Amino acid sequence: MAEKEISSEEIFKEFKEHSIAEFFKKNRQMLGYSGMVRSLVTVVHEYVTNSLDACEAANILPDIDVAVTEIGENKYRVRVKDNGPGIPKKFVGKALGTILAGTKFHQYVQQRGQQGIGAAGGLLFAQVTTGKPLFVNSSEKGKAYSCKIAIDTQKNSPIVTEMTDLTEEFKGLSIEGEFADVKYEKSEHGIYEYLKRTALSNPHCQIKFTDPDGKENVFLRAVSAMPQKPVPTLPHPLGLAINDLLEFAHASQSRKISSFFVDTFARTTSNKVAELREIAKTVDFDKPPRSLTWTDAEELIKAIRAVKWIAPDATAIIPIGEAQVKIALKNILDPEFMNVVERKPRVFRGGIPFVVEAAVAYGGKAGYQTDEGSAGAILRFANRVPLLFDTANCAITEAVKTIEWKRYNIDMETQPVSVFVNLSSVHVPYSGVGKEAISKEDEIIEEIRLAVMEAARGVQQFIRGKQHATFEAGRYKTTMRYAKQLAKDLSELTGANEKELFDSLDKIVTKHYPHLKKQDEEENAKAAKGKKEEAEEEEGAVSE
Numbered sequence: 001m002a003e004k005e006i007s008s009e010e011i012f013k014e015f016k017e018h019s020i021a022e023f024f025k026k027n028r029q030m031l032g033y034s035g036m037v038r039s040l041v042t043v044v045h046e047y048v049t050n051s052l053d054a055c056e057a058a059n060i061l062p063d064i065d066v067a068v069t070e071i072g073e074n075k076y077r078v079r080v081k082d083n084g085p086g087i088p089k090k091f092v093g094k095a096l097g098t099i100l101a102g103t104k105f106h107q108y109v110q111q112r113g114q115q116g117i118g119a120a121g122g123l124l125f126a127q128v129t130t131g132k133p134l135f136v137n138s139s140e141k142g143k144a145y146s147c148k149i150a151i152d153t154q155k156n157s158p159i160v161t162e163m164t165d166l167t168e169e170f171k172g173l174s175i176e177g178e179f180a181d182v183k184y185e186k187s188e189h190g191i192y193e194y195l196k197r198t199a200l201s202n203p204h205c206q207i208k209f210t211d212p213d214g215k216e217n218v219f220l221r222a223v224s225a226m227p228q229k230p231v232p233t234l235p236h237p238l239g240l241a242i243n244d245l246l247e248f249a250h251a252s253q254s255r256k257i258s259s260f261f262v263d264t265f266a267r268t269t270s271n272k273v274a275e276l277r278e279i280a281k282t283v284d285f286d287k288p289p290r291s292l293t294w295t296d297a298e299e300l301i302k303a304i305r306a307v308k309w310i311a312p313d314a315t316a317i318i319p320i321g322e323a324q325v326k327i328a329l330k331n332i333l334d335p336e337f338m339n340v341v342e343r344k345p346r347v348f349r350g351g352i353p354f355v356v357e358a359a360v361a362y363g364g365k366a367g368y369q370t371d372e373g374s375a376g377a378i379l380r381f382a383n384r385v386p387l388l389f390d391t392a393n394c395a396i397t398e399a400v401k402t403i404e405w406k407r408y409n410i411d412m413e414t415q416p417v418s419v420f421v422n423l424s425s426v427h428v429p430y431s432g433v434g435k436e437a438i439s440k441e442d443e444i445i446e447e448i449r450l451a452v453m454e455a456a457r458g459v460q461q462f463i464r465g466k467q468h469a470t471f472e473a474g475r476y477k478t479t480m481r482y483a484k485q486l487a488k489d490l491s492e493l494t495g496a497n498e499k500e501l502f503d504s505l506d507k508i509v510t511k512h513y514p515h516l517k518k519q520d521e522e523e524n525a526k527a528a529k530g531k532k533e534e535a536e537e538e539e540g541a542v543s544e
Helices: 008-014 020-026 036-057 089-097 118-130 191-201 242-251 257-264 270-279 294-306 322-332 395-401 442-494 498-512 514-543
Strands: 063-072 075-082 134-140 143-152 157-166 173-180 206-210 216-219 337-342 346-348 352-362 377-382 417-425
Touching (some): 036 075, 036 191, 063 191, 089 134, 089 157, 118 134, 118 143, 191 206, 191 322, 191 377, 242 294, 257 270, 322 337, 322 352, 346 442, 377 395, 417 442
Parallel strands (some): 063 206, 377 417
Antiparallel strands (some): 143 157, 337 352, 352 417
């Protein structure tokens, strides 16, 4: 017997709207809370990122104090404290307890956080795993307060309780919470590595980290100058898709399409509009932009791609900078040699400008240690923020792996090499809400490839020089070894003085290798001094 047909009214009885907080409560992995080690790193990452942004916005050199304490099996207390401007009382709930609320998403300017999810996502994770709120201390215009913050997931709204004014002196923001289903691990994907890389990409920051064993680790500030602040800018016409152009046009308040272009996009002047008119002749540039059709937009996009444009305005993007990267790499990795490259601004889809800076560091503490020796490492960053997870899904990894490293005398599997890449943009196209990998956009991958290859060429010259020097040193030592034997044989055959013969041969060889002769003498003198000191120590020990 056939079952009774169910009406749409019956089906839609279960229709219900859900808040964004409810969605992420059930899908916390999308925020980066998947896996116990990764989840703990994500907690630290979100609050450290907020601290850096807040300090820089207030022109304060960041001092960040991170403490992780084990309080149970797979359960930790995390505290992140900074010396920033704090959060005003009336905003603390929304800033830390409302998903998709903040000061960043609507601004067309470079910044670490983008969606207004991170801090509230951390609170949501604490609440889901321990049922406990966050404990917050903050300052506001010299006055300090404390409170507890929870989140109403049904309404995506904060619950602020126990608001208390503090009498003791306090500056900045301190966030403390308890988190379960997490694990602390000393590995290349752990908190220590994350903070080390944060110090690498933010040399103006000082970070103290107290691990669960009570050990204090301090990453000292390498530079005392604040990074330059990015200036909000307009999107660049290159990279716009048809739908992008339509959205901008339909939201515009300009009276004509011609003025719309000048008002809405960077590098667009009346002369450029005139060039577009010549190419897109079927489009009426005097009609309102809100009347723009899909067909009009198609013609305009074709025209935009046919016109030569000035490169995007770089004032909205502040990369780390070549000098700062060198200082940071020297401070953290202390390589034998490094080459740093900063590329000119480019754009990807949507007219969004971005800048790639890359470095290849060789020797010292570069790369990482394996059972067989050393191996190359890829250090990924986006707007100065380390990316530790989702390595395989990242545009940086994709770009680095497509490079023929042997052309540069580099073996990523056996040599101590670190490839550093930082992408700076007003909008980083992350592949997920967890912000751990950069989407594999063709324009971005190609730009990273070009930057890394340019950096690798400088290291290639150094390695070639080192290999040549090693080869020359080998030839010199071999020649000198045979010179001693030759002087002895000639002395026996001719009766000439062996020392005089050797001195003559030594002068001939030294003429070809003067620098190696000097180096050899210095090494011999150093060895002789060492032997003398050892003998004196032994003699002293015997006399005692």
